[in-house]
Amino acid sequence: MNQSAYREFCRNVPDLPVFVQDWYLDAVCKDGTWDAAVVSENGLTVGVLPYFLKRKYGFSYITMPLFVKHMGPFLLPEKRELKHENRIYGELISRLPKVDGFKQDFHPSAANWLPFFWAGYRQTTRYTYRLDIRDADRVYDGINRNMRRNIRHAETLLQVDSNGTPEELYRLNRMSFDRKGLQLPYAMEQFLAHDEALARRQARQLFFARDAEGRIHSAAHLIWDRNTAYYHIAGDDPGLRQSGSGILLTWRAIQFAADTLKLPVFDFEGSMLPEVENIRRQFGGRQTPYSRVWKDHSPLFRLINAIRP
Numbered sequence: 627m628n629q630s631a632y633r634e635f636c637r638n639v640p641d642l643p644v645f646v647q648d649w650y651l652d653a654v655c656k657d658g659t660w661d662a663a664v665v666s667e668n669g670l671t672v673g674v675l676p677y678f679l680k681r682k683y684g685f686s687y688i689t690m691p692l693f694v695k696h697m698g699p700f701l702l703p704e705k706r707e708l709k710h711e712n713r714i715y716g717e718l719i720s721r722l723p724k725v726d727g728f729k730q731d732f733h734p735s736a737a738n739w740l741p742f743f744w745a746g747y748r749q750t751t752r753y754t755y756r757l758d759i760r761d762a763d764r765v766y767d768g769i770n771r772n773m774r775r776n777i778r779h780a781e782t783l784l785q786v787d788s789n790g791t792p793e794e795l796y797r798l799n800r801m802s803f804d805r806k807g808l809q810l811p812y813a814m815e816q817f818l819a820h821d822e823a824l825a826r827r828q829a830r831q832l833f834f835a836r837d838a839e840g841r842i843h844s845a846a847h848l849i850w851d852r853n854t855a856y857y858h859i860a861g862d863d864p865g866l867r868q869s870g871s872g873i874l875l876t877w878r879a880i881q882f883a884a885d886t887l888k889l890p891v892f893d894f895e896g897s898m899l900p901e902v903e904n905i906r907r908q909f910g911g912r913q914t915p916y917s918r919v920w921k922d923h924s925p926l927f928r929l930i931n932a933i934r935p
Contacts, residue, residue: 632662635671639702643733644829644851645694646676653823654693656816663721665714673714675699677730679723685927687727692812693820695754695856695895696916698732708738715741726924727931734916747921755903755911757892759855762884768910769877777877780870783837786878790834792821795845798861805864817859824849830858833878835871843871848879854891855883876909 633648644650651660658680665673675698678691690697699715719741722728731752732739739749759765766774796817803810824830833846843866847859857879862872883889893914894906907913922928 628662628664629660631664631666631671632674632676635662635664635674635700638671639700641703641852642700643696643854644824644849644856645696646700646733647851649823649827650694650820651676651678651691653820654691654816656692656819658691660691661723663718665717665721670702672705672710673699673701673718675718675722677722677728679725685726685924686723687725687729687927688722689727689729690731692816693858695731696733697730698736698917698919700733700736711738712741716745719745719747724923726927727920727922729918729920732917732919734914736917737915739917739919742919742921745921747919749920750918751915752898752918753903754896754914754916755894755906755909756854756914757880757894757909757911758890759880759884759892760890762881765880765884765910766877770908770910773873773905773908776870776873780835780874783869784835784843784871784874785837786833786835786875788832788834790832790842790845792818792832794834794842795832795847795859795861798842798845798863799859800861801864802861821847831879831882833875833882835869835875837866837869841866843867843869844875846872846875846879848882850883850887850889853889854893855879855887855889856893856895858895873905880909 636642636648655678658678660676660678663675664671677688679686679688699718701714705714757765796814800810830849834842835844836842844862849856849858880892883892894911897903922931
């Protein structure tokens with residue numbers, strides 16, 4: 627295992643996204659194990675490719691853990707040039723374990739997937755939406771006029787605080803999934819374990835929108851690293867959605883990231899869904915591409931993936 631070298635890399639490279647920090651992977655990689663392909667030069671780790679390995683039905687495969695938006699390859703700052711990337715990425719690929727399948731969503735900064743193409747991997751482009759929040763007033767001016775009106779209306783009905791519990795947030799998140807007829811992909815215990823790891827490192831904030839009767843209309847979970855705040859998880863009470871609480875919480879999370887955290891970037895964590903994409907765009911979010919990269923090494927594993935709903 628290369629976890630010790632990877633942990634040292636995390637200490638030496640402070641701009642790594644929160645999703646691939648070693649302590650975060652410790653918290654979220656359940657029902658499998660995490661490790662990393664590592665490339666070293668002169669005793670120094672210069673490149674890593676963290677991965678989550680699962681085993682099921684006799685197959686071993688690399689996939690995305692719960693609560694992780696991006697993985698992929700990461701290099702030391704001085705190696706982030708094309709001439710280094712192609713060589714180091716190729717070495718990282720050769721050091722991945724032999725598995726039946728591989729699928730990861732790369733971080734937007736990993737735009738060069740060419741070495742993976744050369745190694746027989748496939749790619750599709752996906753999108754998240756991001757805001758430059760170095761000027762919060764400018765961000766507000768860039769929000770769609772109708773959206774700004776909805777924010778002002780919600781502010782007359784609701785108060786926003788951070789006094790709720792993670793359990794309350796999870797309950798509203800589950801209600802949102804139930805309303806859409808979808809199964810929530812994680813249990814409360816899994817959500818709480820990852821939330822506790824974030825809270826312990828002061829890397830998250832909870833937001834709750836309440837009315838005068840104390841009812842929670844919406845809740846949101848903001849997490850961050852040194853460069854970016856992520857609108858990570860949210861939920862609404864289906865019976866109270868018309869208050870505009872979800873839009874209000876999004877705006878308050880943006881304000882918090884800009885004014886309190888002093889971060890330059892706000893990431894909506896998606897989405898590819900038309901109805902969600904529309905809202906992100908109305909907030910002024912900039913479409914930001916990232917790569918989903920995969921390879922099925924086993925023909926049977928490829929067949930199962932093709933027919934699985």
